[in-house]
Amino acid sequence: MCLILGALVMVASGTVVVLPKVLAGWATSDIPIEDLLPPELAVEINGAINILLLGLDERAGSDSLIRTDTMIIVHIPASHDQVYMVSLPRDAEVDLPDFPASNFKGWRTKINAAYAFGNQTKDGKPDRTEAGRARGVQLTAQTINKLVPGGLRFNAVAIINFLGFKRILEVIGGVHMCIDERTTSIHYDKNDKYHTKVENISQRKVYEEGCRDLAAWEALDFARQRYNVTGADYGRQKHQQQLLMAIFKKLTSKGVLTNPGKLIELQKAAGDLLTLDLGKTSLENWIFTLKGVRSDAVTMIKTNGGVPNSAGNGNELFSETSMELLKAVHDDTVFEFLVQHPSWIAAEK
Helix, strand or coil: CCHHHHHHHHEECCEECCCHHHHHHHHCCCCCECCCCCHHHECCCCCCEEEEEEEEECCCCCCCCCEEEEEEEEEECCCCCCEEEEECCCCEEEECCCEHHHCECCCEEECCHHHHHHHCCCCCCCCCCHHHHHHHHHHHHHHHHHHCCCCCCECEEEEECHHHHHHHHHHCCCEEEEECCCEEEEEEECCCCECCCCCCHHHEEEECCEEEEECHHHHHHHHCCCCCCCCCHHHHHHHHHHHHHHHHHHHCCHHHHCCHHHHHHHHHHHHHHEEEECCCCCHHHHHHHHCCCCHHHEEEECHHHHCCCECCCCCECCCHHHHHHHHHHHHCCHHHHHHHCHHHECCCC
16 A cells, blocks of 8 residues: 555556656655565565555664554555555564574563564663664564465565554545544543543544544544543554545545646655565556556455454464465455454444
8 A cells, every 4th residue: 555655656546657767756756765575575566566554663762672553465466456454453463483583582472562572672672773663564474374274475565654654644635544442542632732641531632433534633632542432452453444545545536646736745754654565576666557546446345354362461463364365365366255254343433
């Protein structure tokens, strides 16, 4: 989804603009490109495509290890005309492999710790350098690879900065979203003032059910709530997928693509949103490959069918059907999986 950002300046009502290499370079000139994926798990885009999106819970000035708030596998079948988004539960209990590069001895814990233990320095501190990001991605990719029979390799990875999302949302003037249930914010009060946490529940901002235009900060705040939504983190997964969809739709609208001022602002803001590893494929080939993908071809999928599957210790377990879904990603048979499990498709509201 994020890699499509670079292609947006090339696609308008299905027409590809000339000079793709020049436009591609302009569109992504401020986006950091780093070597993040382990070489043994990186593949070229000559068939089905898997992109790993990681949203980091990175707090400035904190010595806490950096965990992944969001993990999404974006699967594009070999036909390159559909996009399937599979969110992995942040609390899913998995086996993390040994990772000597950070002195980590593998053990069974939450999947969102994979980035943290890979990223940490050998004395157990968070590492915000390029080398640290690469180690975090490597252990995360290795962990996911071991979940799937036959393994699961990736064509690219995007590290998402959620504050960067706010900047993108500000540039495009917010988004239209359908709020599926009454949701209260733990970060904003009734006067729309931000707090680390609003302790008095009666003073918290409320998002009422219904479809409406949301300001940038409202859309981001709503999509990050998990303590008071149905399904807890599964509910947040769905709302984050909806936010990505809403951003994609707004970005591909003529009001954005035909506005030179907004395109320039987006080009500048993209560097605050993403850090990319394009794998073994050039940027222009990525853009050519993704040029036909449209917002109405994106399908959001609910891991575990959107139903909590508790391990009894505060962690979640992947259900047998979720493992079938991950195997379908490996086999490029996600469409066939959804035919058998249509209830796993997340509605847009």
